[in-house]
Amino acid sequence: xxxxxxxxxxxxxxxxxxxxxxxxxxxxxxxxxxxxxxxxxxxxxxxxxxxxxxxxxxxxxxxxxxxxxxxxxxxxxxxxxxxxxxxxxxxxxxxxxxxxxxxxxxxxxxxxxxxxxxxxxxxxxxxxxxxxxxxxxxxxxxxxxxxxxxxxxxxxxxxxxxxxxxxxxxxxxxxxxxxxxxxxxxxx
Amino acid sequence: xxxxxxxxxxxxxxxxxxxxxxxxxxxxxxxxxxxxxxxxxxxxxxxxxxxxxxxxxxxxxxxxxxxxxxxxxxxxxxxxxxxxxxxxxxxxxxxxxxxxxxxxxxxxxxxxxxxxxxxxxxxxxxxxxxxxxxxxxxxxxxxxxxxxxxxxxxxxxxxxxxxxxxxxxxxxxxxxxxxxxxxxxxxx
DNA sequence: AGTATGTGTGGTTGACCACTCACTCTTTGG
DNA sequence: CCAAAGAGTGAGTGGTCAACCACACATACT
Numbered sequence: 440x441x442x443x444x445x446x447x448x449x450x451x452x453x454x455x456x457x458x459x460x461x462x463x464x465x466x467x468x469x470x471x472x473x474x475x476x477x478x479x480x481x482x483x484x485x486x487x488x489x490x491x492x493x494x495x496x497x498x499x500x501x502x503x504x505x506x507x508x509x510x511x512x513x514x515x516x517x518x519x520x521x522x523x524x525x526x527x528x529x530x531x532x533x534x535x536x537x538x539x540x541x542x543x544x545x546x547x548x549x550x551x552x553x554x555x556x557x558x559x560x561x562x563x564x565x566x567x568x569x570x571x572x573x574x575x576x577x578x579x580x581x582x583x584x585x586x587x588x589x590x591x592x593x594x595x596x597x598x599x600x601x602x603x604x605x606x607x608x609x610x611x612x613x614x615x616x617x618x619x620x621x622x623x624x625x626x627x
Numbered sequence: 628x629x630x631x632x633x634x635x636x637x638x639x640x641x642x643x644x645x646x647x648x649x650x651x652x653x654x655x656x657x658x659x660x661x662x663x664x665x666x667x668x669x670x671x672x673x674x675x676x677x678x679x680x681x682x683x684x685x686x687x688x689x690x691x692x693x694x695x696x697x698x699x700x701x702x703x704x705x706x707x708x709x710x711x712x713x714x715x716x717x718x719x720x721x722x723x724x725x726x727x728x729x730x731x732x733x734x735x736x737x738x739x740x741x742x743x744x745x746x747x748x749x750x751x752x753x754x755x756x757x758x759x760x761x762x763x764x765x766x767x768x769x770x771x772x773x774x775x776x777x778x779x780x781x782x783x784x785x786x787x788x789x790x791x792x793x794x795x796x797x798x799x800x801x802x803x804x805x806x807x808x809x810x811x812x813x814x815x
Numbered sequence: 816a817g818t819a820t821g822t823g824t825g826g827t828t829g830a831c832c833a834c835t836c837a838c839t840c841t842t843t844g845g
Numbered sequence: 846c847c848a849a850a851g852a853g854t855g856a857g858t859g860g861t862c863a864a865c866c867a868c869a870c871a872t873a874c875t
Binding site: 467470472473553556557558559569573574578589592596602606607612616619622623 | 661761784788
């Protein structure tokens with residue numbers, strides 16, 4: 440009978456994954472400096488002390504969360520590429536853009552990327568995570584779409600424009616300037 | 628004789644302007660949550676307590692710094708528009724882009740804008756300052772260049788791409804993905 | 816000269832935060 | 846069944862930060 444009894448404790452690895460998943464919501468609003476490890480712990484349903492058993496310090500924790508976000512973004516782009524109608528760079532990029540728009544309809548993922556960019560300026564470990572994330576993502580987009588430098592660059596430029604729109608909640612404001620910035624940008 | 632003697636104390640208004648100017652450098656690396664009012668005070672050469680005589684709280688201080696940044700950006704764009712060769716939207720936008728590139732060759736101004744965007748997510752007063760700044764700037768660019776929605780949008784999208792490149796110091800990395808992101812982007 | 820007003824600071828406070836330690840309870844394996 | 850290893854926590858600790866206050870000095874006004 441014991442053999443079949445459910446574990447009530449998670450393994451450390453499972454907990455680490457839970458933390459990575461839930462910490463996205465914790466870091467999304469106030470970013471690296473503005474979010475406390477207590478908030479991260481609460482979101483994961485563990486004690487603050489245990490966060491420090493799973494990660495050596497706040498910096499590594501945030502860097503791991505950032506890497507996790509990039510993985511999710513790439514998975515979403517892969518999905519987009521798979522369901523593209525046609526194999527021209529334009530068709531693939533458009534379908535990828537659509538998949539990305541769906542992924543970030545929950546804003547948290549996008550906001551963590553924005554905050555990661557901001558923290559990258561002063562925290563080397565985070566800068567490295569951001570660089571590695573974009574390195575892989577740019578190369579993935581280039582390879583999967585077959586687009587040239589110009590097209591790939593524009594793909595990311597539009598992505599950055601999304602960050603701007605979401606960060607100041609420009610969709611909530613009905614004015615010519617917001618319509619200009621959001622023109623043609625999908626959101627769900 | 629007394630009439631001609633130099634004031635040794637600044638007026639509060641002069642001090643406020645000094646703070647706005649020097650605080651850009653203070654906030655540039657670690658942003659709103661990561662920068663202390665003591666650092667802002669040191670950059671301005673005054674005591675931390677006096678910062679709180681000049682501004683009601685940290686939030687208003689940062690919002691004022693953000694507004695100041697937007698004013699400087701618009702001044703720079705005006706300069707660019709003035710020295711454009713030709714009056715076609717393309718010529719004016721190109722010249723404005725060049726002026727902007729020169730303005731942010733000192734990175735601090737750009738970094739404050741990036742951090743403002745990040746803080747806008749969770750601090751309403753900062754979000755309002757960022758919205759107002761982009762509202763005026765978008766309308767200025769549209770009016771001065773005569774460009775259509777598409778062109779104005781691309782202008783800002785490329786600007787956002789600059790934020791990304793600078794925040795992770797992508798210029799320091801020599802690799803295909805950095806060349807793709809930075810292609811055609813001027814820097815001084 | 817004297818006073819009201821404005822500029823500016825040292826020192827403090829109470830809250831909070833990253834990180835640690837000693838300890839308990841659970842699971843695993845022999 | 847027992848011991849070793851792992852999961853998990855309560856209760857700190859030292860340090861830092863935003864904001865405040867009492868006070869000193871400079872200037873302007875009369």
